[in-house]
Amino acid sequence: MSFIQPTFRHPDLPVNDVGFTKKDYEGSLSTLCAGCGHDSISAAIVQACFELSIEPHRVAKISGIGCSSKTPTYFLGNSHGFNSVHGRMPSVATGANLANRDLIYVGVSGDGDSASIGMGQFAHVVRRNLNMLYIVENNGCYGLTKGQDSATADVGSKSKSGVANLYTPIDLASVALDLGATFVGRSFSGDKEQLVPLIKAAITHPGFAFLDVVSPCVTFNNTPASTKSYEYVREHLDASGTFDFVPMKQEITTHYQPGATEQVHMHDGSVINLHKLNQSYDPRDRRSAVDAMFNAKERGDVLTGLIYIDPNTQELHEMIETTNKPLRNLTEKDLCPGSKALDTINESLR
Amino acid sequence: MANIQSVNEFVIKFANVNGTGSASANNLFAKAVFRMGIPVSPKNIFPSNIQGLPTWYEVRVSEKGYLGRRGGVDIMVGVNAQSLTQDVQEVEPGGYFIYDSTKRLDPRLLRQDINFIGLPLTEICIREYADPKQRQLFKNVLYVGALAALLDMDFTVLKDLVSDQFKGKEKLVAPNIHALELGYQYAQDHYSCPLGIHVKTTNKTGDAILLDGNAALALGAIYSGASVAAWYPITPSTSVVDAFAKYCNRLRIDPGTGKKNFAIVQAEDELAAIGMAIGANWNGARAFTATSGPGISLMSEFLGLAYFAEVPVVLMNIQRSGPSTGMPTRTQQSDVMICAYASHGDTKQVCLYPSTPKECFDFGADSFDLADRLQTPVIVLSDLDLGMNDNMSEPLSWDEDRVYDKGKVHTEADLEAMTERYGRYLDVDGDAIPYRTYPGTHPTKGSFFTRGTSRDEFAVYTESGEKYVENMQRLERKWETAKSYVPRPEIIPGKEGGCRAGVIYYGTSDYAAREALESLTKAGLAMDALRIRAFPFNSEVEDFISEHDLVYIIDQNRDGQMRSLLINELEINPAKMIALINYDGMPIVARFIHGFIADHQGSLSGGQTGEQKTGSA
Structure with a gap:
């Protein structure tokens, strides 16, 4: 890469609660196409982590293979990253999380990476309720191999090749809901207002948080006949409502009229203020969420926002009862049973 | 009668x-x-x-x-x-x-x-x-x-x-x-x-124990601090993780909280199993997976990643008869090649070949030190015969003073004191092994991006052919370093003054080979023997072959895989390497080894040769 990222930053950049400026959350210069939706998502992750006052090194970024999976290089430069194998990010994230439950895990994947080659691992990481943020940067096509349709492309949608997709799409948010995901959201890379609080809530969620972010591919799939283009998505956005996320440390001040706002209390004391557009829809009720998704699909709309949340959930470590201390911090003293115990074992084998 | x-x-x-x-x-x-x-x-x-x-x-x-x-x-x-x-x-x-x-x-x-x-x-x-x-x-x-x-x-x-x-x-x-x-x-x-x-009561068992190799591997993993096990059920490896769970539930429960100082996840397939083990090792815990032939095929892509990105991981392969589903409940040593060179591109993997439950325990433990020290996968190749049968063995032993060798890992203090730029793939010490850092160690220093794509010494993506070659050459030098860390072979002299012919074997051919060597000695055909315990081959293996005119290589697979590996790695003239093979799914027997060698020696001296087709009958 021949680009040099400018190092100049305004001296009066605001500092967050843990003493970092937004610059401390940035990564290398992106090598994606100009206007790529993925870069907006990276910017939203930077903004969310800065606002949440997470120390950047307490995040581990893990991805698979593809344009989306390249992006962890472009945010949180002070975090460790792992660009693993195509479709296998969930397993690497699972192992990493098992080793150290104290870090924050951000998994970045794409529609090819999750809905095709990685569909199996996607399904099973949902089932395990691994405590992580799982973002699919969904552009309906394979960018790095020049625009083939992916499994999330809608029937009839046409990419740059002009050939209509024949096969029914996989809606990862619906699949996640069906498999028991405890946090499901959908957004659009161009909607920062919605995406940043959604990422903040997802990171705070103490279990598997899935975000399907429609992110147009400007090079191969931004045609008028594509359902993953900027134009189409903007015209068909159907927000489930608006909301804001109030981290634990901030005082809850709401300027909404009483009665119009519902609060979802997170385990750490954070609060999500929901301002629902449709009063019959409750994102804490899985059936209600499934109905809302189905109805939007029937209308040809893309339902966005916080679709489902179960704030009182048990993540993998709680299910399998691992110790509270990160496993990787255990020492010989905790791990090695010693020679006396081995003598007893020997004796039992005679 | x-x-x-x-x-x-x-x-x-x-x-x-x-x-x-x-x-x-x-x-x-x-x-x-x-x-x-x-x-x-x-x-x-x-x-x-x-x-x-x-x-x-x-x-x-x-x-x-x-x-x-x-x-x-x-x-x-x-x-x-x-x-x-x-x-x-x-x-x-x-x-x-x-x-x-x-x-x-x-x-x-x-x-x-x-x-x-x-x-x-x-x-x-x-x-x-x-x-x-x-x-x-x-x-x-x-x-x-x-x-x-x-x-x-x-x-x-x-x-x-x-x-x-x-x-x-x-x-x-x-x-x-x-x-x-x-x-x-x-x-x-x-x-x-x-x-x-x-039978008649005697005292020939001493302090020996009866144990299967799989339980011994699991105990080795427990003693060396493995805390994450990810696996997918497959015969004959399943009992490795079963035993790991059994003994962990006895020995690894935190006395204060009653919680577990270990995590076991049954994965959705072998790809996920090794992915989890790699993720956990990357993040500083000791983790392993256990599988058999079909699982090795599936894990190969990840093994290449771990080799190239230099992430330690331990893989226990309990071999069975292949190819494909083969004879899934019969034994073989037929994954020697696929493990040695697992994954696409230029890859080489460290392999260990235990022969007894005691050695399963020792290698089970050592494999984690080796993987961390060399920052690469270590594959322990046992087989169904050793893994699933009770074998009489020396008792297991553990040195109370043993400290885990976690290899080269920079701590927060190391990073704090560092004035130069940290480079994940910099060969600082000249042994081609660079320094790792665990995620979350230091707020501003030591982070890097782990990837299976080419990168420079600072883990920055590059498509420079020169940088790529430099890195591949360093990995090759690291392979040389590995030769001094892996277990040395066991050498069993045939008679004083040495013999002209030698026998090389590994893994579960040990018992039958020893018996055959004794009976051959009695028949006037004494031979020196060498039991390979690890790949890469250390210099003793090379010396042994060059010191003998003729070497029989016992393989429990059709293609004489260890023979091929030796010929390929050490550039030996194949003519002096005689394949002695058995692959019908049953463990090789002493009578067959004796018969084969005696016949072959007889044919060399112009005597009668016999026909012996199968190795285990």
Whole structure:
């Protein structure tokens, strides 16, 4: 890469609660196409982590293979990253999380990476309720191999090749809901207002948080006949409502009229203020969420926002009862049973 | 007819139907002989099935301490109607065929050169027990009781074993002992006991233990601090993680909180299993997975990532007969090649080849130190024979002062004190092993991006051919470094002054090879031997081959994979490397090794050559 990222930053950049400026959350210069939706998502992750006052090194970024999976290089430069194998990010994230439950895990994947080659691992990481943020940067096509349709492309949608997709799409948010995901959201890379609080809530969620972010591919799939283009998505956005996320440390001040706002209390004391557009829809009720998704699909709309949340959930470590201390911090003293115990074992084998 | 006369030196085989509870009765027999101080080597020959198909249990009893398969059967306990014909045929002349005489034996099966001993097992059980399940189960215990009389076994030992076996379920003790007594009494009353073949208490087992290799590997992992196990069920590796879970639940529960100082995840497939193990190791915990051949094929892509990105991971491969599903419940050493070069591109993987449960324990533990030290995958290649059978072994031992070698890892303090730029792939010490950092160590220093794509010393993505080559050359230098860390071979001299011919073997060929080497020495064909314990091959292996005119390489696979690996890696003239192979799914036997080498030596000196096609019959 021949680009040099400018190092100049305004001296009066605001500092967050843990003493970092937004610059401390940035990564290398992106090598994606100009206007790529993925870069907006990276910017939203930077903004969310800065606002949440997470120390950047307490995040581990893990991805698979593809344009989306390249992006962890472009945010949180002070975090460790792992660009693993195509479709296998969930397993690497699972192992990493098992080793150290104290870090924050951000998994970045794409529609090819999750809905095709990685569909199996996607399904099973949902089932395990691994405590992580799982973002699919969904552009309906394979960018790095020049625009083939992916499994999330809608029937009839046409990419740059002009050939209509024949096969029914996989809606990862619906699949996640069906498999028991405890946090499901959908957004659009161009909607920062919605995406940043959604990422903040997802990171705070103490279990598997899935975000399907429609992110147009400007090079191969931004045609008028594509359902993953900027134009189409903007015209068909159907927000489930608006909301804001109030981290634990901030005082809850709401300027909404009483009665119009519902609060979802997170385990750490954070609060999500929901301002629902449709009063019959409750994102804490899985059936209600499934109905809302189905109805939007029937209308040809893309339902966005916080679709489902179960704030009182048990993540993998709680299910399998691992110790509270990160496993990787255990020492010989905790791990090695010693020679006396081995003598007893020997004796039992005679 | 001359009956076989032998004390403490024979082969007994049990022919059963699987799913009928025969395994625990047969185990009881083997363990009782072991407790009488006589070395035993039981082998379970089972089908890929849960209930209704033939299964065999072969026990070599050998006061001389020969633990490999000998070949041939002296006593057959044939209680499976499906396999009677074949079972009768297998008995050596002068041997014994013990059967359920409730139903008359088909006269066509009778042989004049062996002894038939009928026990009315079904009849006695129908008379004694009302419950159909008990009628089935106690048939097995009954023949063990009869064997106690026929072979002059110490009945107290059997009774003690039953009491041990049913600790916590005491009400099962009395009926089992009753069944043993019924069998014992019947044999005493109807046959002249003991037979020409029998046992006699001795003290040849010392402080040895009876343990399967899979449990030993699991214990090794526990002792060396493995805290994450991810796996997908596959025979014959499943019992590695089963044992890991069993012993962890005993030994790794935090006394304060009752919580687990370990995590076990049954993955959705082998790809996920190794992905999890790699993720956990990347993040600083010791993690492993266990699998068999088909799993290795699936894990290959991830193994390439771990090799290239330099992430430690331990993989235990309990080999079975391939290719594809092959004979999934039979043994083989046929993953030597795929493991050595696992994954696309230029890759080489560190492999360890244990021979005994003790060595499974030691390598199980050492593999984690090696993986962390070398920052690369370490594959432990056991097999079904070692993994799933009880093997007599030296007791396991652990040095209390042993400290885990986590390799080169920068701590927060290291990073804080560092003035130069940290480079994940910089060869700082000249041994080609760079320094790692764990995620979350330091707020502003030491982070890097792990990737399977080419990158420079600072882990920054690059497509520079020069940087790529530099990195690949460093990995090659690291491979040289690995040679000084992996276990050295075991060398067994044939006679003083050395021999012109040598034998190389590895893994579970050990027992049969040692027995054959002894008998060859007696036949005037002494040979030096070397047991390979690791790949990369260290210099001793190369020296051994160059010091001998001719080298036999024992492989339990069709293609002589270790032979090919040696020829390829050490650039040896194939003409001096004679393949000695056995791959019918049964462990190689001493008689075959002896016969093959004796014939080959005979052909070299112009003598008669014999034909011997199969290695385990």
